Amino acid sequence: MKLNKFTHQYPISKTLRFELKPVGETADYIEDFKSQYLKDIVIQDQQRAEDYESIKVIIDEYHRHYIEEKLSEPFDKKTGELFISGDEFENAFSYYQRFRENSKDEKARKEWIEVQNSLRKSLVKVFSDRKKRLFQKELITKELPSWLKEKGEWEDKKNVVENFNRFTTYFTGFNENRENMYSHEEQSTAISFRLMNENLPKYFNNCIQYHKAIESYDGLSFTVNPDLLNEMGVSILSEIFQPSYYIQLFTQSGIDKFTELLGGFTKENGEKVQGLNETINLFRQQKAIKAKAFPNFISLYKQILSDRETSSFIPDQFENDNDLLKSLGKFIKEMVKEDGLFKKLEDSIKLITDADLHRTFIKNGVEITKISQSIFGNYSILKSAIYHHAESVLYPDPISGKISEALKEKRIKYVNKQVVFSIAELETILSNYASQMTDDNPDKEIIAQCENSEHPIRTYFLNAIENVKNDKDIEFGKAIENVLPLISLENLNKGKDGQAQTHKIQKMLDAFLAVTHAVKPLHLVKGRKPIDIPDMDMGFYAEFSKAFENFEQLVITLYNKTRNHLTKKTFSTDKIKINFENPTLLDGWDANKEKDNSGVLFEKDGNYYLGIMHPKHKNIFNYIKGINDIESEKRSLSKDELFNKIVDGESEHYQKIVYKLLPGVNKMLPKVFFSGRRIDFFAPSTEVLKIRNSASHSKNGSPQKGFEKEDFNLKDCHTIIDFFKKSIEKHPEWKEFEFEFSPTSSYEDLSGFYREVEHQGYKMDFHPIKKSYIDQCIEEGKLFLFQIYNKDFSPYSKGKPNLHTLYWKALFDTENLKDVVAKLNGQAEIFYRKHSIKKDERTIHRANKSLQNKNENNPKKTSLFEYDIIKDRRYTVDKFQFHVPITLNFKMEKMTQFAHNEKVNQMIVKSENTHVIGIDRGERHLLYYSVINPKGHIVEQGTLNTISTDKGYEVDYQQKLDSKEKARDTARKSWTTVENIKELKAGYLSHVIHKIAFLIEKYNAIVCLEDLNFGFKRGRFKVEKQVYQKFEKALIDKLNYLVFKDAKPNEPGHVLNAFQLTAPFDSFKKLGKQTGLLYYVQASYTSKIDPVSGFINFLYPKYESLLKSKIFFESMDGIRYNADKDYFEFSFDYRKMTPNRNLEGYQTKWTACTFGEKRFKNIRNAHGNWESVEVNVTEALKKILKNEDVDFKSGHDLRFEISKVKSTKFYKKLFKLLQITLSLRHSKTGTDEDFILSPIVDENGKFFDSRNATKAQPMDADGNGAYHIALKGLWNLEQIRNWDGESRLNLAMKNVDWFSFAYQKPFKK
DSSP: OOOSSSSSSOOOOEEEEEEEETOOOOOOOOOGOOOHHHHHHHHHHHHHHHHHHHHHHHHHHHHHHHHHHHHHHHHHHTTTOOSSSSSHHHHHHHHHHHHHTTTTTTTHHHHHHHHHHHHHHHHHGGGGGGHHHSTTTTTTIIIHHHHHHHTTTHHHHHHHHHHTTTGGGGGGHHHHHHHGGOOOOOTTTTTIIIIIIIIIIOOOOOOOHHHHHHHOOTTOOOOOOOHHHHHHTTTSSGGGGGGGGGGGGGSSHHHHHHHHHHHHHTTTTSEEEEEEEHHHHHHHHHHHHTTSSOOOOOOOOOOTTTOGGGGEEESSSSSHHHHHHHHHHHHHHHSSSSOOOOOHHHHHHHHGSSSSGGGGGSSSHHHHHHHHHHHHHHHHHHHHHHHHHIIIIOOOOOOOOOOOOOHHHHHHIIIIIOOOEEEEHHHHHHHHHHOOOHTOOOHHHHHHTTTTSSSSSHHHHHHHHHHHHHTTTHHHHHHHHHGGGGGOOOOSSSSHHHHHHHHHHHHHHHHHHHHHHGGOOOSEEEEEOOOOOOTTTTHHHHHHHHHHHHHHHHHHHHHHHHHHHHTTTOOOOEEEEETTTTTTTTSSSSGHHHHHHEEEEETTEEEEEEEEETTTTTTTTTTOOTTTTTTTTSSOHHHHHHHHBBSSSSHHHHHEEEEEEOOOOHHHHHHTTOOOHHHHHHHOHHHHHHHHHHHTTTOOOOOTTTTTOOOOOOOHHHHHHHHHHHHHHHSSGGGOOOOOOGGGGOSSSHHHHHHHHHSEEEEEEEEEEEEHHHHHHHHHHHHEEEEEEOOOGGGGGOOOHHHHHHHHHTTHHHHHHHOOSSEOOOOOEEEOOOOOOGGGGOOOOOOTTEEEEEEEOSSSEEEEEOOOOTTTTTTSEEEEEEEEEEESSSSOOOHHHHHHHHHHHHHHHOOOOOEEEEEESSSSOEEEEEEOOTTSSSSEEEEESEETTTOOOOOEEEHHHHHHHHHHHHHHTTTTTOOHHHHHHHHHHHHHHHHHHHHHHHHTEEEEOOTTOOOOOOSSOOHHHHHHHHHHHHHHHHHHHHHHOOOOSSSSTTTTTBBSSOOOOSSSTTTTTTTTEEEEOOOOOOOSOOOOOOOOOOOOOOOOOOHHHHHHHHHSSEEEEETTTTTTEEEEEEHSSTTTSSOOOOOOOOEEEEOSOOOEEEETTTTTTTTEEEHHHHHHHHHHHTTTOOOOOOOOOOOHHHHHHOOHHHHHHHHHHHHHHTTEEEEEETTSSSEEEEEEEESSSEEGGGGOOOOTSOOOOHHHHHHHHHHHHHHHHHHHHHHOOOSOOOOOOHHHHHHHHHOOOOOGG
């Protein structure tokens, strides 16, 4: 491939980040600055940052008011029609009843889901005016003041609100978040979801429960406070339990009244009013009725944004230790009081004694394994029992004995995909599993020894909280007692005493968290969404759900905020935006807009400066003449006089950067040339005006008011273009751009002309401004000057500049300005970060004292510095920061991912020597790479654990990351400060990406990566998915605009001529199988595959039963001992052993040999940790065969004799040894030993062993994965070369394609 063809492909935006050093200020802290105005500005914006938190609370209050207002009257005020009616809920109720009667009926479920979808869409129509009232500047300037005045709160909150009158853009991100509340989508943060997916099923169940109770129980009478009924808008109770009434329960006030109806309330005079549930409780006691027969009504969730009372005493974050200790005190009181949350949870769990276990459910997933461990001391028993049930009862083997893939999929789906299991179902499954076990199965004895083996799961939950309280490690009661003395303190101690106090707090909160975890499997919520099970036992869930939610919400909230406070870093990265009293600060750089946006840029002696003009002195650089000049403007000096005073005239000067931009060309040209103020100056002809009025010059444009649109006419289009050209020549500023236009006749429409104007309507000039004038302006407080700074601008800077520096300097490079590639954009921002490490808390390594170098590979073991080294120095001083957006490849047209990919693929079609780089997430390596040529030979491979530095030594990032992660894990567990690992990971990824970019250029290669969108999991990776995805994103970003710092001007790879080897990035979901020369392949069947023969283990031998074992080994083609070679041979045909697997084009007959003295099997030791045991399979087979008197030495087929064996232990060992033989990959835990050993002899009579591999073969197991990922890249190249260039290119490799390709190896021919 000719990579130099992939420069200047599409525009790309970046944000550059620099420090700002105030010129003339040397102090470290803002309070010591000389400029009072600068200090005032920071104080002002600090106050605005604090007010931002306050006004968000006010805005949320207004949202609650708006929600209440709109949901109280859900009708169109113009037409009077209801957006959602009671009849719709009557109809919905019938669908819900149908679903409730048979929740496993897929049709009924889908119909109910459709009803909920429809109701959500209808509901959100009531919020049709939300944009105007909630998400525009009028919210701050009109809506909030008016509302607060009505409430009588304006005077108290006036200053906070008015502080944002001119700064409404602060709320962009906040508004985007709040907009989600008004969505009709099925998301837990939406009002419509809360009402239609969470509360509606609860309400419908209450309706059913009410009418059933009235019909079933004579003598039942509900006495309801008439005032409450009146407030709820009904005269009799039964009206509340009609589906059409649900509209009244949309609002928080309606929900509150309903909660009072169910739970009762206390009047102002202290009189207690009985609720419906209290009536039910008393009736049950009198009639001896169990809760499962007559359950309580269930409360509704509060409306979105309505605060939960249980955690209202916990602030958003603790500002100090005292805030934390006060909250801990309130938490303990809330938990341990007589009717507290802990007691309510305990009481609700006890209801499981009488619950209908067929209608009481446990979530599937990790909860099942945890319960299994808690009950049996073994994680797998419950899962094994469930799979046994699927295999023996639900989806048994067919009579033919041939198990199809579809049958296997059904079993797996039941085991893994079923959302919940009832307790009764699980206990029956467990009982059947135990009864059908053979006596030598260790699980049978474990189950038999379980307490209350008839109902082990119910018993577990009944005792769950008590077990936590009695756990000697948790010490529940003592943990609370140890914290009680702390809550009266002002602050926690420092040092070891402080760590001991932290440990006590952690231990108490861990104890409460253990209670949460113990009973959480019963809580039917998954991913913050309720699991829709209409037939649940409401006698249990009505109480448990409410008690658990309140308990968990308080525990989790306090736990997280306490941990965050106690483990927070010694420094803070928090920063505030600085506005200099100007809401449009640095919105643009155009010379005409300098006064509006206050910003000016300068260059002097290779350094760059940002000037901010004082709001009262915005004319200090207003010397440039233009069409916008206003003659009547009051000025102390004319423009000519100011020009003569400040421009040039002395040797020392700043170069003022005069920026000119013609923005939004398609709107700007008509706006300026047809403006009423300037129409006489530009003098459009009658014909031009006629064309413009009818819009006949534009294909999609709109006519002027009062005129009708005429069809597009190319001649009219050219007439308008000629008028625009002449007008540009007249314009006093725009003519300075010196446009060079194409002949008018060449334009097919206006867009081509507009594009030329836009590309040429950008210009920078440099005017020399006297240094003395700049100094004077600074001295008089008219100008605030900051040096734009990073380490590359330091006089002591060494080495290559970073990319941000290269991009910044390129903006002003004369070569760039001749034909613009890098363009400076507006919307820049200034931030201020206050120091977070105090002067007396700094860690300082003093000057001229030797310092131990961290890297052991550095030949220089110590370093000596002539200056003090301060740990985290950047956080010990106040800092200003500068974020500025730019566009690279400014003149290029936008390009779609499809277009870029197609260009790469077309190039590949023409290329004959394209190499492939395979990148594997290793189990023993962070990342491993393998570069292969078109013949499939490895030309370079290696680990990316270690990275070579510019100084010639290597850095072992695997060791550094492991060490850092262990320290972080220890810190997390002990609640000490967690060290930052982000920068280390970022540094590692930066080096890796640089290496890969180098390999791409060196070999003209494409890159193949693991497709993370494919749900394949392959073991314990050194790099977790999240970090690997960051690596992928960073690699895409790097290749979006690949710069080689050594490249010379005009060479590919130079900052103004960068490679663009990946397509524009949108999201991983939209990435597909390719972005430029990065290809995504499934990592399945890449690690455990023989690179020589292509053998893959599809047998997956596993002991299931004596009968199945005999059938399995009888189905083989032969089992023999080869005395000459001293190994056993297992011959088999996949067509017989795995008849349902599609292996077209793949060899099906294989002979697996037990060659080799050393393999490993992994087992869990007594502590539950994995450890490796060395196995000589051949010798182990000899031993078990001898024990069963099987004569193997003669070399005859052993299948018949093996089939006579009746010992289950024999078959289990035989299966295990066959598993080890076929596994290919062998790793010894805790060591670097990790190799591929193939059981298949090749055509040269050898077995592939990665420990003896040649340089052209994979050198270890992770290398094998990288090599086969690269081979999948060769398959991609084959598809591309066979592509017709017109149809859609399909790079989705099927497994059968891969098996055939890996075995036949067509690339070698």
